[in-house]
Amino acid sequence: MTDLMTTDRLTLRRPGMQDAAVFAALVGDLDVSRWLTRVPHPYTLADANDFIARVEVCGGNTFVICAGEQVVGCIGTEGELGYWLGKNHWGLGYASEACRAMVDRHFAMTSSDLQSSHFVENAASRNVLQKLGFVRTSQTQARCPATGDCHVLQRMVLTQSTWEMIG
Secondary structure (H helix, E strand, O other): OOOEEEOOOEEEEOOOHHHHHHHHHHHOOHHHHOOOOOOOOOOOHHHHHHHHHHHHHHOOOEEEEEEOOEEEEEEEEOOOEEEEEOHHHOOOOHHHHHHHHHHHHHHHHOOOOEEEEEEOOOHHHHHHHHHHOOEEEEEEEEEOOOOOOEEEEEEEEEOHHHHHHHO
16 A cells, blocks of 8 residues: 555645654644544644654554645544644645545455544534544543543444445
């Protein structure tokens, strides 16, 4: 599989240490990190360097989302589909576009169901996942590392057959 994907407006590429400062700035915004299940706040340059180093060593399926040359977010399917965008890039359709590319990639590699989840208060992520064909499966409590608050986490799943009908 390729290390570079393109969509109409985006390029998805592997992260490198050159991305660490931008990651720290974008995810360091509490308005972003408060919706994530794995990111502390504050999110420091050291956190970004550690994340990128793990991705570089382990390989995997994590990509930087770029609009032109500008880093706008990150996406991956490490166990489940997860993504974030910097706040200035919300509402532009980038999440849906990047997720479509990742779902295509996932089902080109395997026929296994694709999992994802979102905090129930995060209507934007819910809408992205529902547009892709994800359906709700279960709910659980999850602590947000950025805020320390507990939230209801909505788990979702996308099957290959649903993706083939929708995608």
